Amino acid sequence: MNKRIMNFYYKCPRFLQTLGINIFETREKLLRSSRSFRKWLRLLIEKEKWSKKDIEEYQNKHLREILLYAYHNVPFYYDLYNKHKIDVSKINNVKDLSYLPIISRNDIIKAGELIKSIRPGKYIIRHTSGTIGQPLEIRCSYNLAILNKANAYLRDQWAGYRGQRVARFVGDTPIGDCNDPFLYRLSYIMNRAIYPSYCLSFNNLSCILESMRMLNVKLIQCYPSTGYMIAKFLEMNNSYFPLDAILYSSEPMYDYQREVIEERFKAKVFGYYGQAEGVISACECEEGQYHLTMVDGIMEIIKDNKKVPDGEKGFTVVTSLHNFAMPLIRYALNDYTGYKLEKCKCGRNTPIIYPVETKVEDFLITPDGRIISPSLLTFPLKHAKNIVESQIIQTTPKDIIIKIVRGKNFNKKDEEMLLLAFKEIVGRNIEIKIMYTEYIHQTSAYKKRFVINELGRDCIEKTINTGN
Incomplete structure (x- = not known):
């Protein structure tokens, strides 16, 4: 405001x-x-019973619409697809998305006004949090903004x-x-x-x-x-x-x-997965499973520049189906998750995904090339009764700082056990320093990051893709 x-x-x-x-x-x-909110909420409830074919038909239809619109109304995509000699009229379904190039946040920053539609219609402005770099300004079609609200409200209803x-x-x-x-x-x-x-x-x-x-x-x-x-x-x-x-x-x-x-x-806790870009969303049900809503966008799982099979994890590449003010097509969101193979016991037919753990920037990298996810780093903290809050910061390939807000009964033995537990995970070749603090600082959006890797995204991605 x-x-x-x-x-x-x-x-x-x-x-x-x-x-x-x-x-x-x-x-x-x-x-x-409003009528629009009620319309989207009805659709979201109806699609819980859709078959896989119904979902595919819905996504394919809206994918064709957004692609043609982006080509004719967004200079960035017109230039990009012409450069790669892509005929967007031949992209007919979700499987065909692999013929299109993946775009990054840096591409969006460099494109500037060219990524925005010349006929945007009514829209609102959002900004990403900026925790992993320069914040993005996102134009979000007003109709999509209402859909995003309906998605979150659906989770509230499930709860x-x-x-x-x-x-x-x-x-x-x-x-x-x-x-x-x-x-x-x-x-x-x-x-x-x-x-x-x-x-x-x-x-x-x-x-x-x-x-x-x-x-x-x-x-x-x-x-x-x-x-x-x-x-x-x-x-x-x-x-x-x-x-x-x-x-x-x-x-x-x-x-x-x-x-x-x-x-x-x-x-019980009920989670909601979304982002400022408003491309995809998922709601946690009574069984603790995250269901993709499937109405707002398409989620691909990519690793080593290849599509990952269902059941495995990778990094998200997403396509918005309803943002005509600023279409994001095959945008590397880079959240770490994947499609699960099983169906949910709650009876809803929408696909379920692994809980989104982190972004690529939040992994730890060991000197021997191992990649450690934040979820694994939580194990030493599970039984630490005398720790209020914590944060892990990797400053160099061989140095980690663990910030700790101590409880009143925290003692030297707690510190020794914590160091030992972390050494078992990251190995003996990393120097671990414990730093005591009164408070874990929040980001500008009042969130707290559990893991911060200061090595830089390029270094982390290279290790993930090459193993060294």
């Missing part, structure tokens, strides 16, 4: 801030009751949301001073309490939890890192806070986080 508006908002008394939030949230309320009061701990900025005695602002319009995730600390979590009890909160919407921090506080105080469900997104949910969150809140 405009910086001047936010500065004015922070200077207002609390009742005027609450009024402002409710006026702002009216847009969301009206959107959810049992029916209008109960929700506490939000995501990227909102409801207050400017973390010493404010009321660490939330209430949206009566959407029936949710909006908390500043950037203010969370063990010093104020007692007050926050007490306010949630007073407000009769039944669901939490959070990043995994914020949900885990609250649950860890409950664990350290031998307390529970029963909820109907926990809704999370924007970060990977690791097993050690899930275990503590579900235990302390006595509820």
Whole structure:
């Protein structure tokens, strides 16, 4: 939001801030009751029973439409496909996508205005978080933006949301001073309490939890890192806070986080996978499986520049089916996942995928060429009761820093066991340094990265593709 508006908002008394939030949230309320939102939600519910053939026919139809549109209305694709002598009229189905070149975020940055449609229609502007480089400005067709909202709402419905009061701990900025005695602002319009995730600390979590009890909160919407921090506080105080469900997104949910969150809140977690680009999305069902929605885009899994068979993992290359303002066709999103072979016990027919662990930039690389995923690095932390938060940073091929926020009972033995457990995973040829800190810093979007690799994307991709 405009910086001047936010500065004015922070200077207002609390009742005027609450009024402002409710006026702002009216847009969301009206959107959810709009004809377009209801249309997309009906389609998303219907497609849960579609056959594989039905899904293929839908995607093939919209793929042909977006390709022809992009060729004739987006200068970048017109030049790219002419350069490669590609006749887009002959790309008839998802399998034919392999004839088209993959584009990267650097291609989009270099293209500038040329990647944007000359006939964009109504659209909104989004920005990627910039955690892995220069943020991208994304034009998102307004119709696609509504579809993205419907996708997320579908996950909420699967979790049992029916209008109960929700506490939000995501990227909102409801207050400017973390010493404010009321660490939330209430949206009566959407029936949710909006908390500043950037203010969370063990010093104020007692007050926050007490306010949630007073407000009769039944669901939490959070990043995994914020949900885990609250649950860890409950664990350290031998307390529970029963909820109907926990809704999370924007970060990977690791097993050690899930275990503590579900235990302390006595509820299941339901994830949503999406991105600022708005190309593809997936919702976590009651069985803990991620279902691709299949309506918004196409997801290919690529490794070593080759398509990966179902059942194996690789990096995502995605194609938007409904973004006519700025089509992204075979865009290297580079999230690490893959299609699972089995069908889900929940009865929905949409394909299921492995939980998205990370991007290529978040792997550790050992001196002997091994590639270690963040999920593997969580194992030493699963039984570490005296660690509040942690972050792993690779600074050189032979050096790793582990930042630790200690619990009150953390001692030298905990440190020794942690170092030993990490050595077993990364090997003896890497120097591991533990750095104690009061706080794990958030990104500009108030997220927390579990692994940061400072070697650079080119170095990591070379190791992944060549093994050295």
